[in-house]
Amino acid sequence: MNRPIMAGVKLTQLSKQYQVAGQPLEAVDNVTTTIEPGSFTVIVGRSGCGKTTLLRLLSGLEQKSAGSIEWLGDGSGGADVKVGVVFQEPRLMPWLTVYENMAFALDKQPDRTLVDRQVTGTLEQLGLTGFRDAYPSQLSGGMAQRVSLGRTLCYDPDLILMDEPFGALDYFTRKKLQRELVDLFLSQHKTIVFVTHDVTEAVFLGQKVLVMEAGQIVREVPIDNPYPRQATDPSLLARQQEILAALEN
Amino acid sequence: MNGAANTLKGLYIPAVLGLAWLAGSHFSLWNSYIIPPPAEVAAAFWQISSDGSLAKHLLTSVYRVFVGFCAAFLLAFPLAVLLGMFSRLSAYFDITLEALRHIPPLATIPMLILWFGIGELPKLMIVVMATFFPIFFNTLHGVASCDGKLVEVARSFGLTRREIFRRVVLPASLPSVMVGLRLGLGYSWRALVGAELIAASSGIGYMILDAQQLSRPDLVIIGILTIGVMGTLIDLLFFALTQRLIPWKVGESTDYGRG
Numbered sequence: 001m002n003r004p005i006m007a008g009v010k011l012t013q014l015s016k017q018y019q020v021a022g023q024p025l026e027a028v029d030n031v032t033t034t035i036e037p038g039s040f041t042v043i044v045g046r047s048g049c050g051k052t053t054l055l056r057l058l059s060g061l062e063q064k065s066a067g068s069i070e071w072l073g074d075g076s077g078g079a080d081v082k083v084g085v086v087f088q089e090p091r092l093m094p095w096l097t098v099y100e101n102m103a104f105a106l107d108k109q110p111d112r113t114l115v116d117r118q119v120t121g122t123l124e125q126l127g128l129t130g131f132r133d134a135y136p137s138q139l140s141g142g143m144a145q146r147v148s149l150g151r152t153l154c155y156d157p158d159l160i161l162m163d164e165p166f167g168a169l170d171y172f173t174r175k176k177l178q179r180e181l182v183d184l185f186l187s188q189h190k191t192i193v194f195v196t197h198d199v200t201e202a203v204f205l206g207q208k209v210l211v212m213e214a215g216q217i218v219r220e221v222p223i224d225n226p227y228p229r230q231a232t233d234p235s236l237l238a239r240q241q242e243i244l245a246a247l248e249n
Numbered sequence: 250m251n252g253a254a255n256t257l258k259g260l261y262i263p264a265v266l267g268l269a270w271l272a273g274s275h276f277s278l279w280n281s282y283i284i285p286p287p288a289e290v291a292a293a294f295w296q297i298s299s300d301g302s303l304a305k306h307l308l309t310s311v312y313r314v315f316v317g318f319c320a321a322f323l324l325a326f327p328l329a330v331l332l333g334m335f336s337r338l339s340a341y342f343d344i345t346l347e348a349l350r351h352i353p354p355l356a357t358i359p360m361l362i363l364w365f366g367i368g369e370l371p372k373l374m375i376v377v378m379a380t381f382f383p384i385f386f387n388t389l390h391g392v393a394s395c396d397g398k399l400v401e402v403a404r405s406f407g408l409t410r411r412e413i414f415r416r417v418v419l420p421a422s423l424p425s426v427m428v429g430l431r432l433g434l435g436y437s438w439r440a441l442v443g444a445e446l447i448a449a450s451s452g453i454g455y456m457i458l459d460a461q462q463l464s465r466p467d468l469v470i471i472g473i474l475t476i477g478v479m480g481t482l483i484d485l486l487f488f489a490l491t492q493r494l495i496p497w498k499v500g501e502s503t504d505y506g507r508g
Contacts, residue, residue, distance in 0.1 A: 095423070095497045104416075105406040
């Protein structure tokens with residue numbers, strides 16, 4: 001296996017144009033930035049700023065209009081990078097149990113004991129062991145989103161893209177999952193790109209926050225506070241002010 | 250849930266009707282030729298059960314429904330899947346299917362007899378025509394309304410089109426397909442008995458027609474009740490199968506697809 005364990009990505013003048021009511025709309029406009037392998041990057045911005053489109057370009061669900069996406073690997077030169085996506089909604093298959101949903105992307109793995117070990121381990125890690133045989137309709141929103149995250153983790157991607165995954169959850173569940181995500185990041189050393197409109201969430205999670213406005217990255221804010229962070233930390237609050245100021249310009 | 254209690258509740262109306270039948274016949278509230286008394290019907294039932302003629306007619310009808318139903322499925326399911334997956338194709342089929350949908354199968358009997366005689370084929374074709382549309386439209390609906398967000402998940406994991414169909418679209422449309430199959434079964438029973446009333450030498454529909462000509466209302470009643478009971482039994486069987494195949498819907502709506 002000479003696949004990279006972590007992947008980064010270098011975006012050069014990346015653009016995506018849509019036709020909206022006959023008018024061209026630059027959803028992503030000339031974005032140039034680098035996401036380092038093994039880093040936790042947060043893209044923040046208001047609705048319609050192009051952050052979700054940027055994520056969809058990275059995931060391959062949308063085709064770019066111009067520019068380049070260059071994968072940075074840990075050794076293999078960036079070939080064949082596995083990208084996993086966690087969507088805003090859990091998007092679980094209603095006909096599969098929690099276990100089967102988590103194993104969804106592992107269908108082609110011939111070694112089923114390996115799959116079982118992987119899924120069972122992830123279930124344990126996410127506190128889902130007791131829900132193994134439940135169907136998605138029996139889960140709470142937070143649990144369902146955990147399963148969705150677990151499904152992507154089981155896929156073992158080199159880069160995880162997360163599109164406001166906690167946006168629909170209540171305050172307490174969201175806080176809990178944010179902490180769990182930081183723990184996961186520290187233990188699994190995955191590259192994570194996380195999209196949110198919640199500035200507090202952005203500074204709590206990210207090592208670097210990209211502020212987006214009208215399809216462009218208007219500011220890059222590095223945050224080198226060590227994990228685990230306290231949301232009330234004054235230096236984090238200062239970063240938060242900085243981001244808000246950039247957004248309100 | 251409280252299945253036994255509900256089954257009991259469902260038996261109240263048949264019980265009351267049965268009692269009214271008994272009492273009305275006992276006190277001669279109506280002419281016994283118009284509504285023969287239960288005892289007479291029971292005796293006739295015993296007679297045609299023991300000489301095997303009821304079983305023979307029933308078996309013939311069940312066989313026709315079975316073959317016609319399977320043929321309808323083999324036609325309707327692939328076509329619906331095809332049109333559901335490639336919606337551009339449906340422009341070619343829309344008008345034809347819409348027109349055919351409105352033709353009652355029984356209306357075609359004269360032509361079917363003219364073309365195919367009075368053998369098995371025209372009867373099976375009646376069943377196929379009646380069963381085709383419920384299966385076709387429900388499958389089409391299931392495939393076409395498959396959640397694009399789930400398809401996107403599969404795409405994000407790098408599944409091919411074929412895999413997406415097998416692992417997402419097909420299971421997602423299964424509840425709709427099952428609804429179509431259950432409706433189709435009901436339709437095929439109705440159409441078959443209609444077909445047998447017109448041109449047949451066996452089957453429950455023929456039995457009823459024959460009884461009419463022999464002035465045996467007791468046999469007519471047996472025929473009618475047999476159709477009702479058989480239909481209910483087949484539906485129950487199918488319902489159990491649905492529960493099995495769609496476990497994730499169980500509890501969400503226990504009477505899925507009844508209507």
